[in-house]
Amino acid sequence: MALTRLKTILGYDPTWKRYHSGEYTSLEDIADPETWEDDTKTTWRDWVSESRGNQILVGVSLVIGVGLLVYFSQLFIRLSTGVLSNRLFQAVVGALGLVTVTYVYATKAQRKRFQTLDWLVLPKDGGGVTRFLGYYREGDATDAPLFVPVKGFRWNGHKAEPYRIYEVSSELARRYKNTNRDPEDVAVIRLEPDMARVSQTETGTVICQQTTELKLDEFGNESCLKAPVSEKQADTDAVQDLKRTLDDVRKEISYWKAEASKFERQRNEAQQDAKQRRESIIDEFLEKAQAGAKAFQTRPQRRGRSQTDAEDLPPAAQQDMQQMDKQLSYDDN
Secondary structure, X not given: OHHHHHHHHOOOOOOOOOOOOOOOOOHHHHOOOOOOEOOOOXXXXXXXXXXXXXXXXXXXXXXXXXXXXXXXXXXXXXXXOOOOOOHHHHHHHHHHHHHHHHHHHHHHHHHHHHHOOEEEEEEEOOOOEEEEEEEEEOOOOOOOOEEEEEEEEEOOOOEEEEOEHHHXXXXXXXXXXXXXXXXXXXXXXXXXXXOOEEEEEOOEEEEEOOEOOOEEOOOOOOOOEEOOOOHHHHHHHHHHHHHHHHHHHHHHHHHHHHHHHHHHHHHHHHHHHHHHHHHHHHHHHHHHHHHHHHHHHOOOOOOOOOOOOHHHOOHHHHHHHHHXXXXXXXXXX
């Protein structure tokens, strides 16, 4: 309570940036995603110029600091005789050297840590690419990939500072205040499961999705922003679907053409077989008829008849003729 009152006297309102005006603030407007530093953090110069209380506090601190510097300078001058051989001084110098070396190696380790973080790459329909550094999550209840973007790093890169819900939308922040979600929670981006491409690399996970602009995800279970499907991607998907449909139609047409060719070939073969069978029957009949005619010619001829009647043929020839008529009738049917 006393600390809050002191901050208010000094001109610092702890709730001044809890809510922002407007329904949605672009992440690029909150912080530059292309930089490592968290540029939302107030600099010393801006903090001093914010209020008169801050200026008074800085002035008092400078006076005290100068006084301490003068005091310790005089103390060092009095103790300078033999100070280099003093074990305490040597221990202090050694400790400072150890701290320096530790700091250098810790900084290198932190730089390597940067390379293991995840990237979200969002190519836009109108051109350009927006990228965010952060943390990839497997997905929510709908299997949609999630991404937690960070504004930058503090403490010389040792602390990643993510975006907060209250920075993104004041309306959502007020709504979440009445639920189990806190406006101070990290802002999460939901991606389209069918459109996002997730790649595992040696320097972290890279997620890429074509989109337009990030929009509020008012009904997200874990997310407050979403990357909608781009119109270009939707048109591309429609073209791909149409292309697949045309390919299926072409395949079906080719199949039925092959079936029609097969049926036509079978019909031609059947007609050829029927023709050959008919010719074979006719040839066989003619041979038998000729043989019967020769046998009939050996019988005496009756006057007044110029042609041979069927009744005058031998019984065997008459029987063959009847069978031929039946077979020809069957083939015609």
